[in-house]
Amino acid sequence: MFARTxxxxxxxxxxxxxxxxxxxxxxxxxxxxxxxLATAFANPERGYHNRYEIINDPxxxxxxxxSSIPGFNPDLLDxxxxxxxxxxxxxxxxxxxxxxxxxxxxxxxxxxxLASGLAAxxxxxxxxxxxxxxxxxxxxxVDEAQxxxxxxxxxxxxxxxxxxxxxxxxxxxxxxxxxxxxxxxNPSSVEEAPARYRIMKRIADTTPATIPxxxxxxxxxxxxxxxxxxxxxxxxxxxxxxxxxIGFHNDCFLADYNDMGTYDNPSWMGWYYIEQKKQWMYDxxxxxxxxxxxxGETCGADGYNDAACVNAQSEMLKLNFTEINEDYAAVNxxxxxxxNLAASGNDPxxxxxxxxxxxxxxxxxxxxxxxxxxxxLGAGLSFTAHLSNDGxxxxxxxxxxxxxxxxxxxxxxLPLTGVDPRTWLAGASTVTSSVTVPGGVVAGSYxxxxxxxxxxxxxxxxxxxxxxxxxxxxxxxxxxxxVLANAVTVxxxxxxxxxxxxxxxxxxxxxxxxxxxxxxxxxxxxxGVTGYQVWRNGxxxxxxxxxxxxxxGRSPGQTYQYQVRAVDAAGNQSGLSSTVSGTTSGCSxxxxxxxxxxxxxxxxxxxxxxxxxxxxxxxxGVTGYEVFRGSxxxxxxxxxxxxxxGxxxxxxxxxxxxxxxxxxxxxxxSNAVAVTTDATPPPPTGLVLDNFDxxxxxxxxxxxxxxxxxxxxxxxxxxxxxxxxxLSLRYNNCGWFGSDVxxxxxxxxxxxxxxxxxxxxxxxxxxxxxxxxTKVFGDFTLDGGAHPVITTSYQDIRIPMAANGxxxxxxxxxxxxxxxxxxxxISIDHISFQ
Numbered sequence: 001m002f003a004r005t006x007x008x009x010x011x012x013x014x015x016x017x018x019x020x021x022x023x024x025x026x027x028x029x030x031x032x033x034x035x036x037l038a039t040a041f042a043n044p045e046r047g048y049h050n051r052y053e054i055i056n057d058p059x060x061x062x063x064x065x066x067s068s069i070p071g072f073n074p075d076l077l078d079x080x081x082x083x084x085x086x087x088x089x090x091x092x093x094x095x096x097x098x099x100x101x102x103x104x105x106x107x108x109x110x111x112x113x114l115a116s117g118l119a120a121x122x123x124x125x126x127x128x129x130x131x132x133x134x135x136x137x138x139x140x141x142v143d144e145a146q147x148x149x150x151x152x153x154x155x156x157x158x159x160x161x162x163x164x165x166x167x168x169x170x171x172x173x174x175x176x177x178x179x180x181x182x183x184x185x186n187p188s189s190v191e192e193a194p195a196r197y198r199i200m201k202r203i204a205d206t207t208p209a210t211i212p213x214x215x216x217x218x219x220x221x222x223x224x225x226x227x228x229x230x231x232x233x234x235x236x237x238x239x240x241x242x243x244x245x246i247g248f249h250n251d252c253f254l255a256d257y258n259d260m261g262t263y264d265n266p267s268w269m270g271w272y273y274i275e276q277k278k279q280w281m282y283d284x285x286x287x288x289x290x291x292x293x294x295x296g297e298t299c300g301a302d303g304y305n306d307a308a309c310v311n312a313q314s315e316m317l318k319l320n321f322t323e324i325n326e327d328y329a330a331v332n333x334x335x336x337x338x339x340n341l342a343a344s345g346n347d348p349x350x351x352x353x354x355x356x357x358x359x360x361x362x363x364x365x366x367x368x369x370x371x372x373x374x375x376x377l378g379a380g381l382s383f384t385a386h387l388s389n390d391g392x393x394x395x396x397x398x399x400x401x402x403x404x405x406x407x408x409x410x411x412x413x414l415p416l417t418g419v420d421p422r423t424w425l426a427g428a429s430t431v432t433s434s435v436t437v438p439g440g441v442v443a444g445s446y447x448x449x450x451x452x453x454x455x456x457x458x459x460x461x462x463x464x465x466x467x468x469x470x471x472x473x474x475x476x477x478x479x480x481x482x483v484l485a486n487a488v489t490v491x492x493x494x495x496x497x498x499x500x501x502x503x504x505x506x507x508x509x510x511x512x513x514x515x516x517x518x519x520x521x522x523x524x525x526x527x528g529v530t531g532y533q534v535w536r537n538g539x540x541x542x543x544x545x546x547x548x549x550x551x552x553g554r555s556p557g558q559t560y561q562y563q564v565r566a567v568d569a570a571g572n573q574s575g576l577s578s579t580v581s582g583t584t585s586g587c588s589x590x591x592x593x594x595x596x597x598x599x600x601x602x603x604x605x606x607x608x609x610x611x612x613x614x615x616x617x618x619x620x621g622v623t624g625y626e627v628f629r630g631s632x633x634x635x636x637x638x639x640x641x642x643x644x645x646g647x648x649x650x651x652x653x654x655x656x657x658x659x660x661x662x663x664x665x666x667x668x669x670s671n672a673v674a675v676t677t678d679a680t681p682p683p684p685t686g687l688v689l690d691n692f693d694x695x696x697x698x699x700x701x702x703x704x705x706x707x708x709x710x711x712x713x714x715x716x717x718x719x720x721x722x723x724x725x726x727l728s729l730r731y732n733n734c735g736w737f738g739s740d741v742x743x744x745x746x747x748x749x750x751x752x753x754x755x756x757x758x759x760x761x762x763x764x765x766x767x768x769x770x771x772x773x774t775k776v777f778g779d780f781t782l783d784g785g786a787h788p789v790i791t792t793s794y795q796d797i798r799i800p801m802a803a804n805g806x807x808x809x810x811x812x813x814x815x816x817x818x819x820x821x822x823x824x825x826i827s828i829d830h831i832s833f834q
Contacts, residue, residue, distance in 0.1 A: 030370040031485075034472040034576070036538055037365075037390070038348045039358075041475075042088050044454070044465050045166055045397060046361025048326035049129060049295075050084040052076050054094035054117035060110040063097050063136070079120035088357075090464065091166060091323055092121065095177070096132040098150060102142050106153045114154070118161035125464030129295065129323070130158065131169035133177030138712045138734060140174060141183025144195045147172050148202050155206035163456040166323070166397075167212035167293045169249050170203060175718050178251055179216050180261070181711040187219050190268035194232040200224050204242040210455070212293035212396060214249035218277040219265045221246060221284075228269040244286040247293030247396075252717055253324065254311055254332060256303035260717050264697050282318045290422045291394045297325030298332035300715045303723065305332045307633050309339040309352030320393035320426070322361040334624055334636030346390060363391035364424060365470040366450075366484075374489045378439040385431045387424065390470060394425040397455075399467065404449040404481050405490065408571065410442050413451065421452060421467075443491025445572060449481035472538045473563055473576045486565075486573035500525040500566035500574040503532065508582040509548070513556040516582035519548040523566035523574055535563045535576065543567075556586035590663035594618035597625065597640070599657050599670040603756075603792045606649035606678040607724040610758075610792075612641040616659035616667055626658045626666070636660075645724040649680040681794065686834035687748060689739055689814065692727045706740035712818075713737075730825040731765070735818035739831070741770070745808040748833040751799040757790040758825040765822030769815045771807035776820065780804050794829055801833075 053076045058064040064077065075083055084092050096114065098106070121128045132154060134140045151172070158165055171177030173196070174185040184192045184199075203213060215221050225243045230236035252260030263277045284292050304311055315321075326333065339352035347355060364387055371383035401419045405412040416433065423429070452467035453460040460466075463480030474482045487499050505521040523529050531545045537560060541551050554560065560582050566574040597613035604610060616622050627635040627642045630653070635642045647653065654674050659667040684691055690702040699709035699719040710719040712734040720729045720737065729735060751770060763778030778787050780799045788797045801808050814831065 029373050030368060032368045033366040033474070035365055036470045036472045037346050038350070039537060040088065040354050041468055042090050043362070043468055044090050045127060045395070046322050046391070047091060048087065048089050048357060048360065049091035049093045049323055050081070050087060050089055051325065051327045052078070052081065052092045052094050054121070054128065055096060055110065055113045056117065057109060057113040060100070060107060060113060061097050062099065079117065081124045081126055084126065085124065087326065089326065090126055091129060092126055093129045093131070093325065096130055096154060098132055098134045101150070102134055103146065106150055111153060111157050114157050115161065118157070118164055121164045125462055127164050127166040129166050129169060131177050132171040134172065135175055137175050137718060139181050144184070144198070147199055151199070151202045152206050155203070158211070159206070159208055162208045162211055163454070163459055165211055167214055167247070168203065168207065169214045170200065172199060175711060178717070179220060181718055187217070187223070187265045187267045190231055193223055193268060196220065197224055197232045197236065200246070201238055204238060204245065209241060209245065210397060212245050212247050214247045214293050214295060216249050216251050216262070217265055218248070218263060218280050219267045219272070221248065222280065223267070223269065240287055244292070248281050248284055248319070250294070250296035250319070252299040252301070253296050254305035254315065255299050255301040255716070258697065259304070260299055260301060261699060261719065264700060266700065284320070291320045291396055291425065293396045294319050294321050294393070295323040298329050299717065300329045300331060301721050301723070302331045302335060305335055307335055307339055309336060309341060312336065312352060312356065316356065316360070317392050322393045322396055324356070324360065330624065330638055331636060338626060338633055338636060359391050361391050361393050362389055362395050362424070363470050364389055364467065369484070373485070375437050377437055377441060377443065377491045379437055382434045386428065387431070388428050389424050389426050392426060395422045398422060399452055399455055402451040402453070404451050405441065405446040405488070406449060406479070407444055407446045412441060437490065441490050445487050445497055445570065446490055447483055448485040448488045449476065449479070449483050451481040453480065472579070473535050475538055477539055496527045496568060496570035496572065498526045499572040500529050500568050502575045503564045503566055503577045506562065506564050506577045506580050508580055511582055511584050513584055513586035514554050515550050515552045516554060516560055516562070516584060517548070517550045518562055518564070518580070518582070520564050520577065522547050525566070525568045527568055527570070529566050530569045531567050533565050533567060533573070537561050554584050556584050559583040590620045590661060590665065592619040593665040594622050594659035594661055594667040596668040597657050597659055597670045599655060599673045601655070601673050601675045604675055604677055605724070605794060606680045607645060607647050609644045609647060609653060609655070609675045609677065610641070611644065611655055611657070611673070613657050613670060615640050618659070618661045620661055620663070622659050623662045624660050626660060628656045628658070628669070629653055647677050649677050652676045681829070684752070684754070684830040684832040686752065686832045687745070689741065689831040689833065691725070691830040692722050692828065693725050694722065698722050698727060702739050704741065704743060706742055708739035710735065710737040726827045726829045728825055728827050729818070731818040732823040733819055733821055737816040738813050740813045741811040745801065745811050745833050748808065749800060749802070750834045751801055751806070752832045752834050753797045753799070754794055754829040755790055755797060756792055756794045756827050758792070760791045762790045762822065762824050762826050763788050765820050765824060766816050766818040767820070771801065771811040773805040773807070775804070790826065798834070
C-alpha cells in the first residue's frame with residue numbers, strides 16, 4: 001500500500017503521535033516500538049460476533065420460547081452477554097422479529113423492550129448489529145406502506161441508541177430479512193425496484209449518518225447506489241453521504257463459488273457475470289476512498305471453504321472484512337479451528353480461526369516515531385510517526401484521536417484535529433503533525449499516550465470502547481489508552497528527571513500449574529529505584545519492589561510473555577526489558593479425550609460417500625467430530641453422519657473419524673472404513689429439465705433456460721444445495737421446489753426423476769405437481785401398477801404422464817411440496833422427459 005501523510009495544525013494541542021515507552025528525557029528521539037503480532041485481543045467495532053435475542057419479552061417476540069428454531073438456546077436471552085465476553089468479542093447480533101406485526105403497527109411494548117435491550121448492550125461495553133425480519137424461514141410478503149411505517153418506528157429507538165449500534169443489516173424483505181424468497185425480492189423485476197429503493201431511502205433517512213447499512217446482494221447494492229437508470233417515479237434522491245453508508249452483508253460466505261446465490265442473481269439492469277459482481281465488492285469504498293462495512297456469516301455448506309484456509313484469508317482480504325458470525329455455521333467455523341497455519345510474513349503460526357480473529361477489521365500497530373522529548377510551554381512541536389494496519393480493513397466509523405499527558409494527578413486530553421484514523425487502511429501509513437503546547441499545562445514529567453476513544457462523549461470514559469494498538473507494553477487497560485512514553489518533560493523539569501536503567505537478565509525461575517516465577521538484575525538510578533512493573537502479554541501483572549515476582553492465578557498448560565521495567569520515586573520509568581516466555585505445567589481444564597466412535601458407510605454414489613458412526617462419550621460432552629479421508633480433514637459435523645462429496649467414480653477411499661470436545665481434546669481415530677465409489681452413471685436421455693451439473697447454476701435457470709428455485713429448505717439459503725452434480729433438499733415439514741417447463745411434451749411419454757433418500761421411504765413426504773396433476777409422490781402409478789419407492793441408492797423413477805393425468809400439451813411448472821410431516825433429505829440427480 002502507498003503511504004498516506006496527514007498534516008495537522010491545532011491550537012492548544014501537544015505532542016502528537018508516538019513516543020516509545022521508557023524513553024528518557026532528551027532533546028529529540030527516534031524510537032522503535034515492539035510489535036505484538038500474535039495476541040488476538042479485543043477491539044471495538046470489529047471481529048467475531050455472537051447471536052442473541054435482544055428483545056426478550058415473550059409477549060412481543062415468539063422466538064423467546066421457540067426452542068425448535070435452529071440454533072436457539074436460552075443463552076440467547078442473556079443480557080450480560082457472558083458467552084460473547086468470554087470469547088473475547090465486542091460485538092453481538094440480534095434479529096428484530098416482526099412476524100406478529102405484518103399488518104399492524106408495532107406495539108410500544110416491543111419498542112420499549114428493544115430500548116432496554118440496547119441499554120443492556122451499553123452496560124456490557126459492547127455494540128450490536130441488528131436485522132429486522134418478518135419470518136424466520138419461508139416465503140413472506142408485507143405491504144410496502146407497512147414496512148415503511150415499521151422502519152420509522154424502529155429507527156426512532158435505534159437513533160436514540162445509535163452509540164451502541166455498529167450497523168444495520170437492511171432486513172425486512174424475504175426469509176430471514178435476506179431479500180430473497182418473498183415479496184419485492186425479484187431482482188429481475190423492474191416493477192419492484194422502486195419499492196426496494198424507497199425502503200432503503202426510508203432506512204437511510206430515519207437513522208443517523210454514523211450508522212452504516214449492510215445489504216445482502218451485490219446486485220441490489222448496484223440497484224440502489226449505481227443503477228443503469230433511475231426507475232423510481234419520485235426520483236433517485238439518495239445523497240452521496242447516504243450511498244457511502246451502504247456496505248455488504250455476505251450471508252453465505254464460502255458456501256460455494258458464488259456464495260450460495262450471493263453473486264449470481266439476474267437483474268433488470270442487464271446481465272453481469274459472477275466475477276464482475278465479486279469485483280464490485282472487492283472495489284467497494286466510499287466516495288472518499290475509505291472502507292465500507294463488510295460483514296456476514298457462513299451457512300450450512302462449505303463448497304468453497306478449503307480445509308487449508310486459503311480461500312477464507314484471500315476473500316476476507318479482498319473484501320476488507322470487518323465482522324462475521326462466530327456461531328453459524330459450524331461446518332465452516334470448525335474447519336477454521338482445525339486448520340493449523342504456518343507462520344507467514346508478520347503472521348505467526350496459529351489456527352485459521354485465530355488468524356481471522358486477529359485480522360478481521362483493523363489492527364493498528366506503531367512502528368516508530370520521531371519527536372522532541374523536552375517540550376517548552378507555548379512552543380511548537382513537530383513529530384512523525386509510522387504505523388501499519390495489519391488487519392483486513394480500516395476503521396469504518398469515524399473516531400477522534402487524542403494525545404494524553406498524564407502524570408497521575410493532572411491529565412490533559414489534547415485532540416488531534418484533522419486526523420482521521422479511517423484513512424489508515426490496510427498497510428503502511430505515515431502521520432506528520434505540527435502542534436503547539438498550551439501554556440497552561442503544569443510543568444513536569446508526564447506519561448504520553450495515544451487515545452482513540454468512542455466518538456460519543458458518554459462512552460469515552462469506558463476503556464472497552466477505545467482502540468488498542470498491536471504493540472507490547474503500551475496498552476493501559478484501566479485508562480483505555482496506549483502509552484507512548486513514560487517520561488516526557490513539559491516545561492522546566494524540577495527535581496528528579498532521570499529514568500532508571502532498563503532491567504537486565506529477566507528469566508523464568510520456576511513454574512507450577514497456576515503460576516510463573518520471574519527474577520531479574522537490579523536497575524540503577526541517579527536517586528534510587530523504588531520498584532518495578534511486570535507486564536504479562538502487554539498488560540500490567542504486578543508492581544513488586546524487589547527483583548523477583550510470582551504471577552499467580554494462571555491457567556495450566558498455557559504460555560505467557562513477560563517484560564519488566566523499573567520505576568523511581570519521581571515516577572520516571574525505564575524502558576521495557578527483553579521478553580521471556582513462561583509455560584505453566586499441567587493441563588488446563590478438561591483434559592479427558594472422548595471415546596473413539598465406530599464408523600460405517602451406509603451408502604455411496606459415483607461422487608459421494610455417506611458415513612455414519614456411533615456417538616462418542618466424554619466426561620464433559622462431545623461437541624463435534626472430524627472426518628478424515630486418508631490423512632485429509634474433509635468435514636467437521638456436530639452430528640453422527642457426514643457425506644463426502646466431489647469424489648471420483650470407481651475410486652477407493654479410506655475414512656476415519658475422531659470425536660472432539662469443547663476443550664479441544666480429540667479421541668483416538670475410529671476404525672478405518674474403505675469405500676469404492678460407484679461407476680459413473682449414464683447421462684440423462686430425452687429432454688432434460690435439469691441435471692444439476694452447475695451449468696446453468698441453480699437456483700436461477702434450468703437446462704430448458706427457464707426459472708428454477710426453492711425455499712424453506714434447511715440448506716442453501718432455503719433453496720437447497722447442489723453438490724456432486726445433484727440437488728440436495730433437506731426438509732423438516734417445509735420446503736418447496738419449482739422448475740418451469742413451458743414446452744410441449746406431447747411427444748414424450750415419461751417423467752423421469754433420478755432420486756435417492758437419506759433414509760429411504762421419503763416418497764410419502766412430498767407431492768409432485770405437473771400439467772394440472774398433483775399427487776403425493778408415492779401415489780403416482782408406474783407401468784404395471786406399482787408405485788414409486790425411494791431408497792438410499794439412486795434409481796430412475798419413470799412416471800407415465802398420460803396415465804397419471806398430466807397434461808403434456810401445457811405442463812406449466814414442475815413443483816414439489818414438502819409439508820406432509822416428514823423430515824429427511826432427498827437428492828435429485830436429474831429430471832428429464834422421455
